Amino acid sequence: MLRGAYDFHVHSAPDVVPRxxxxxxxxxxxxxxxxxxxxxxxxxxxxxxxxxxxxxEVKGIQVFGGIVLNxxxxxxxxxxxxxxxxLGGRVVWMPxxxxxxHRERLGQSGGVTILDNKGRxxxxxxxxxxxxxxxxAILATGHLSLEETSVLVKEAQARGIEKLVLTHPEFxxxxxxxxxxxxxxxxxxxxxxxxxxxxxxxxxxxxxxEMAHQIREVGPSSTxxxxxxxxxxxxxxxxxxGIFLQSLLELGIKEKELETMVKENPRRLLA
Numbered sequence: 001m002l003r004g005a006y007d008f009h010v011h012s013a014p015d016v017v018p019r020x021x022x023x024x025x026x027x028x029x030x031x032x033x034x035x036x037x038x039x040x041x042x043x044x045x046x047x048x049x050x051x052x053x054x055x056x057e058v059k060g061i062q063v064f065g066g067i068v069l070n071x072x073x074x075x076x077x078x079x080x081x082x083x084x085x086x087l088g089g090r091v092v093w094m095p096x097x098x099x100x101x102h103r104e105r106l107g108q109s110g111g112v113t114i115l116d117n118k119g120r121x122x123x124x125x126x127x128x129x130x131x132x133x134x135x136x137a138i139l140a141t142g143h144l145s146l147e148e149t150s151v152l153v154k155e156a157q158a159r160g161i162e163k164l165v166l167t168h169p170e171f172x173x174x175x176x177x178x179x180x181x182x183x184x185x186x187x188x189x190x191x192x193x194x195x196x197x198x199x200x201x202x203x204x205x206x207x208x209x210e211m212a213h214q215i216r217e218v219g220p221s222s223t224x225x226x227x228x229x230x231x232x233x234x235x236x237x238x239x240x241x242g243i244f245l246q247s248l249l250e251l252g253i254k255e256k257e258l259e260t261m262v263k264e265n266p267r268r269l270l271a
Contacts, residue, residue: 001245001258002238003034006062006266009168009194010038010237011230019230023050026230026237027058033238036263037062037270039090039226043097044072046080048089064270066091068142069128070098075112078127085135090270092132093167094142094152101145105173114148121155129159138269140165140192143173146180153189163269164189168228170214171197172204178217185222190265194228195244208244212251220257224265 012026013019021029023040030038040047040054040063047065054063067073067084069092074080081092096102100111114125121129132139139156141149141164153164166189169176176184181191193215197206215223227244229237245258 001249001255001262002242004259005035005241005245005262006037006039006270007035007227007237007241008039008165008192008224008266008269009041009226009228011042011228012040012237015042016044018232020232020234020236021230023054023063024057027054027061027063029236029238031058031061033242035061035238037064037266038237039064039066039270041066041068041091041093043068043070046073046084046087046089048084048087052088062270064090066093066138066140068093069095069112071112076114076122076124076128078124078131081128081131085131085137089137091138091140091165092128093140094144094148096143096167099143101148102143102173114144114152119147119151121151125152126155129156129161132156133160136163138163138165141167141174143167146176149176149184153184153187157187162188165192165224165269166190167192168194168197170194170206170211172200178214181214181218185218190222190224190269191218192224192226193261194226195240196228196231196234198244199229199231199234199240208247208251212248212253215248215253215257215261220253220260221265223261224269225258225261
């Protein structure tokens with residue numbers, strides 16, 4: 001199942017967090033498995049420039065990058081987004097580890113929100129949406145709350161953005177009720193389901209059975225599968241991604257459904 005697949009969410013070095021593989025090693029490992037594309041994500045820095053270098057160095061695989069709007073890039077910073085997109089970035093993630101929702105779930109204060117005190121999008125977010133529309137990029141929700149996500153999706157679609165991704169709705173920080181997932185899917189949002197959530201050992205682990213259940217409930221046509229791997233303690237991303245897909249097959253997800261989630265859907269978004 002890896003042959004012809006995309007990993008829409010994967011971490012590599014250089015990073016401030018130790019990673020299993022660097023960009024070039026990751027691209028070579030994915031190419032060896034017959035994969036056609038990977039999206040490098042970093043919580044602190046844009047990855048479009050790194051992806052460009054990896055594409056030049058490792059032929060035969062598509063390497064994509066983007067930007068996460070955390071504090072290290074200035075938070076909700078339209079200029080940083082514009083520069084990333086000019087470099088070829090394909091994905092703009094809303095704040096993750098610096099999101100107010102993320103910090104609240106950890107019992108911390110502060111953090112970045114995309115809404116004002118009346119529940120409306122902040123001005124810089126509106127500018128960022130205009131840039132995403134202009135460059136036909138992908139908008140991913142990061143670690144926002146469901147309230148923020150709902151407002152963001154509505155406003156993004158009103159501005160003509162069609163490529164929308166709900167970042168790992170099964171992850172404990174961003175856990176989204178099934179009914180809310182279904183409603184977002186009806187609005188054209190893709191659910192990005194990540195194997196990393198199945199590897200957690202601190203009581204927040206999502207079982208593979210639950211992952212398969214959510215796929216069936218929301219539907220493969222609205223789902224993208226990804227590894228979200230790269231951590232030192234987990235298998236190398238292509239290997240872990242393969243384990244994920246094989247496990248879902250064994251749980252009754254059909255091969256054609258997997259092809260939709262790892263080949264067809266990400267290809268449409270990244271085109």
